[in-house]
Amino acid sequence: MKIIQQIDALKSYALSCKKQGKTIGLVPTMGYLHAGHQSLIRKSAAENDITIVSIFVNPTQFGVGEDFESYPRDLAHDTAAAEAAGASVIFHPTAEEMYPKGYHTYVSVQEITSVLCGKSRPTHFQGVTTVVSKLFHISHADRAYFGQKDAQQLAVIMRMATDLNMDTIIVPCPIVREPDGLAMSSRNTYLSAEERKQALVLSQGLYAAEKLFADGERSTAFLKETVRQKILTAPLARIDYVELLTYPELTPCETVKSQCLLAVAVKFGTTRLIDNILLEVPEK
Numbered sequence: 001m002k003i004i005q006q007i008d009a010l011k012s013y014a015l016s017c018k019k020q021g022k023t024i025g026l027v028p029t030m031g032y033l034h035a036g037h038q039s040l041i042r043k044s045a046a047e048n049d050i051t052i053v054s055i056f057v058n059p060t061q062f063g064v065g066e067d068f069e070s071y072p073r074d075l076a077h078d079t080a081a082a083e084a085a086g087a088s089v090i091f092h093p094t095a096e097e098m099y100p101k102g103y104h105t106y107v108s109v110q111e112i113t114s115v116l117c118g119k120s121r122p123t124h125f126q127g128v129t130t131v132v133s134k135l136f137h138i139s140h141a142d143r144a145y146f147g148q149k150d151a152q153q154l155a156v157i158m159r160m161a162t163d164l165n166m167d168t169i170i171v172p173c174p175i176v177r178e179p180d181g182l183a184m185s186s187r188n189t190y191l192s193a194e195e196r197k198q199a200l201v202l203s204q205g206l207y208a209a210e211k212l213f214a215d216g217e218r219s220t221a222f223l224k225e226t227v228r229q230k231i232l233t234a235p236l237a238r239i240d241y242v243e244l245l246t247y248p249e250l251t252p253c254e255t256v257k258s259q260c261l262l263a264v265a266v267k268f269g270t271t272r273l274i275d276n277i278l279l280e281v282p283e284k
């Protein structure tokens with residue numbers, strides 16, 4: 001497996017692969033890889049000749065006072081984890097390589113970036129869409145793999161790819177969870193033992209609502225309240241939001257009539273966790 005740090009080197013490698021008729025899958029990540037990331041890499045490796053995994057803690061998607069500096073980094077571990085899952089290349093650029101002096105261009109998706117995480121992280125998605133468009137151009141990817149764990153990010157990237165007529169196909173991948181239900185995240189490492197225990201209320205609340213939904217409950221307010229009440233049983237939890245919106249449009253709805261996203265963001269100390277489930281209305 002190759003490790004490439006320079007944009008030009010990755011571009012030439014990707015172009016030479018394309019010339020040989022090979023397909024390229026891209027898995028953008030911020031590193032500190034876990035089984036969730038590896039599921040994306042495995043899917044890409046199964047569907048493409050070449051899989052490029054980018055590992056880049058992207059400064060433009062962190063707000064002032066967020067965890068850019070402390071975000072966990074471990075390239076040796078990531079190299080082994082990416083290779084074990086079938087990656088062909090790791091792209092690991094520096095911030096100066098991606099945003100050299102004089103850099104002034106940003107990609108910004110409107111509307112659906114102002115709800116959910118966009119409310120408390122107003123500059124976050126512009127950083128994500130900017131870096132992801134750069135990665136699409138640099139990697140010449142036929143397909144790019146994104147986790148449903150970051151459901152709003154996935155919706156924003158699908159919107160961007162459609163609106164800007166990008167050729168890269170966006171492939172959604174299911175959430176990978178710990179055996180007890182906690183959605184895997186590089187940020188779980190910040191949690192104390194007690195916070196880790198209490199963090200289970202996120203998935204438990206979502207599952208309780210999912211069960212009610214399966215039994216026929218369609219009221220947005222009731223489903224949200226079910227999740228909220230479960231989260232409130234954890235004394236250390238501070239709710240940022242519990243939301244239910246249509247998906248992937250992310251518009252409000254009073255009752256669930258089409259596919260919807262039930263999503264939560266909860267802080268434990270300074271650690272902000274997100275989780276979600278999709279509610280699919282059965283066809284009649």
Ligand code: AMP
Nearest residue numbers: 029030031036146147149150175176184
């Ligand atoms: P990150 O490194 O957190 O920026 O995540 C990189 C990619 O991995 C994103 O597309 C995430 O949605 C995806 N991802 C992160 N955690 C999980 C998980 N638990 N299950 C599935 N995909 C995930």
